[in-house]
Amino acid sequence: MAPHADQLTSAVEIRGLSRRFGEHVVLDALDLSITDGEFVALLGRSGSGKSTMLRALAGLDYDVTGDGELRIPDRVSVVFQDSRLLPWRRVLDNVILGNRAADGRTRGIEALAEVGLSGRERAWPNQLSGGEQQRVALARSLVGEPQLLLADEPFGALDALTRLKMHELLRDLCRRHRPAVLLVTHDVDEAIKLADRIVVLDAGRIALDVRPTQPDIRDVLLRALGVTA
Amino acid sequence: MLTSTISSTISRTAPPPVAHGHVRRRRLGPGRPIPYGRAVGPLLLVTIWAVASATGVLDPRMLSAPWTIVGTTGDLIASGDLQTHILASLQRAALGFLIGGTVGTVLAIVAGISRIGEALIDGPIQIKRAIPTIGLIPLLILWLGIGETFKVVIIALAAAIYMYVQVFAGLTGIDHRYVELAEVQNYTRWEFLRHVVFPGALPGFFVGLRLSVTFSWLILITVEQINALSGVGYMMSQAQLYAQTDVIVVGLLVYGVFGFASDTLLRLLERRVLSWRRTLTS
Numbered sequence A: 001m002a003p004h005a006d007q008l009t010s011a012v013e014i015r016g017l018s019r020r021f022g023e024h025v026v027l028d029a030l031d032l033s034i035t036d037g038e039f040v041a042l043l044g045r046s047g048s049g050k051s052t053m054l055r056a057l058a059g060l061d062y063d064v065t066g067d068g069e070l071r072i073p074d075r076v077s078v079v080f081q082d083s084r085l086l087p088w089r090r091v092l093d094n095v096i097l098g099n100r101a102a103d104g105r106t107r108g109i110e111a112l113a114e115v116g117l118s119g120r121e122r123a124w125p126n127q128l129s130g131g132e133q134q135r136v137a138l139a140r141s142l143v144g145e146p147q148l149l150l151a152d153e154p155f156g157a158l159d160a161l162t163r164l165k166m167h168e169l170l171r172d173l174c175r176r177h178r179p180a181v182l183l184v185t186h187d188v189d190e191a192i193k194l195a196d197r198i199v200v201l202d203a204g205r206i207a208l209d210v211r212p213t214q215p216d217i218r219d220v221l222l223r224a225l226g227v228t229a
Numbered sequence B: 001m002l003t004s005t006i007s008s009t010i011s012r013t014a015p016p017p018v019a020h021g022h023v024r025r026r027r028l029g030p031g032r033p034i035p036y037g038r039a040v041g042p043l044l045l046v047t048i049w050a051v052a053s054a055t056g057v058l059d060p061r062m063l064s065a066p067w068t069i070v071g072t073t074g075d076l077i078a079s080g081d082l083q084t085h086i087l088a089s090l091q092r093a094a095l096g097f098l099i100g101g102t103v104g105t106v107l108a109i110v111a112g113i114s115r116i117g118e119a120l121i122d123g124p125i126q127i128k129r130a131i132p133t134i135g136l137i138p139l140l141i142l143w144l145g146i147g148e149t150f151k152v153v154i155i156a157l158a159a160a161i162y163m164y165v166q167v168f169a170g171l172t173g174i175d176h177r178y179v180e181l182a183e184v185q186n187y188t189r190w191e192f193l194r195h196v197v198f199p200g201a202l203p204g205f206f207v208g209l210r211l212s213v214t215f216s217w218l219i220l221i222t223v224e225q226i227n228a229l230s231g232v233g234y235m236m237s238q239a240q241l242y243a244q245t246d247v248i249v250v251g252l253l254v255y256g257v258f259g260f261a262s263d264t265l266l267r268l269l270e271r272r273v274l275s276w277r278r279t280l281t282s
Ligand SMILES: Nc1ncnc2c1ncn2[C@@H]1O[C@H](COP(=O)(O)OP(=O)(O)OP(=O)(O)O)[C@@H](O)[C@H]1O
Pocket: A021, A026, A044, A045, A046, A047, A048, A049, A050, A051, A052, A053, A186
């Protein structure tokens, strides 16, 4: 299934992962590995189970029936579609909360600088624009130096222009911090632009596993998503 | 630039809609508030009252004239009676509110953060909620007599219930998205409670505070008029025996002033503590 991963150390190993809601099988013995520092984009039709898979990796699906083997690193960060900042904590507190490093504050200030929000440490989240809030969420996810970054349509709620800027920011940040990334998106171009590898989820399995450098990648992906008329 | 272009195209048929850089629109809201507008209604009422008293339309046995009320207030203060009664009332209300508010908050926290606590506490409180506190007066008199304890306990009961309901709702109604966040960010249970659950319940806590204060006054008035030897309510029921409408009105004014003052105080406190909310735009 994952020919690129065999020789390298893998950050994520998924073997035979199944998840179902009642009779509805969403993930059906799915296999996937992600190597250290690899940026994987996960595409799939709406309802194909992308979020279900991400939540399984994030450990947020304790009530869901299913089985399989999962191996994930110790340090995992999650970026949600909404920035999910605590409105009653200032920006810097949001970034460093739960981070138990001795130099947590300094790191938080550095992380905010990295996402271009120096000087906004003491702002309330509601005083920031949607794009700025999502940048704070990125800073929060990177401040713990994660080995794996899970992101579920993190730019879905942003306007097109802001989204382009966020793409560049995310790419820079990932080059610098080198976490393995699993980015759920419905945007084919976003996947091609950002990822080292693109997988398509369909009928509970990985239906396609390709490199964005492959010729005609856009058509290949759109066909796999069933969009070509 | 843009607006002037629009105006020049429209102005052929209509007068220019742009003046001083503002587009003219029919205002549908109630418009600008009148300065000290809130005082207009009460002032008018007092004026009517004064005129009616002065012309003799209003029988002083039904309602004393405004100047009689002012005079009576002066007399009551000079003799020290008013202060004594107010102090007695304040003491009961404050004690009952503090005890009740604290008990209600503590019970809500225990029930709100542990399933065992919820199983033990929530049921009985919901049952108590269905019984109006004032309905408990006969039983409480049998148990506690008609002394100070009875009065404080019944105020505390009412305050505790209102506090409990609001704080419990605040604690258990926490947004599930923040629970997930705390989980993926590896918060400890204490960090989760301190940074997510408790701040999230603060708005409910303040609603509870304000309701408790309001109902502390309400119950206070009731119990003081039933049986007491001091307090504003006692002063008023005595006045009723001697048909002193002026003293009754003074008592009502005192209740009004204290009710309003305590609510305003809590509102100010709430604004300070929940300052992060003021920035909400949507
Ligand atoms: N808690 C739940 N209870 C029942 N069914 C669920 C639950 N969560 C998800 N499902 C179902 O599982 C399927 C996969 O959902 P999931 O959210 O993973 O899709 P998705 O690929 O993320 O879709 P989208 O692109 O729209 O976000 C859907 O059919 C959905 O209805």
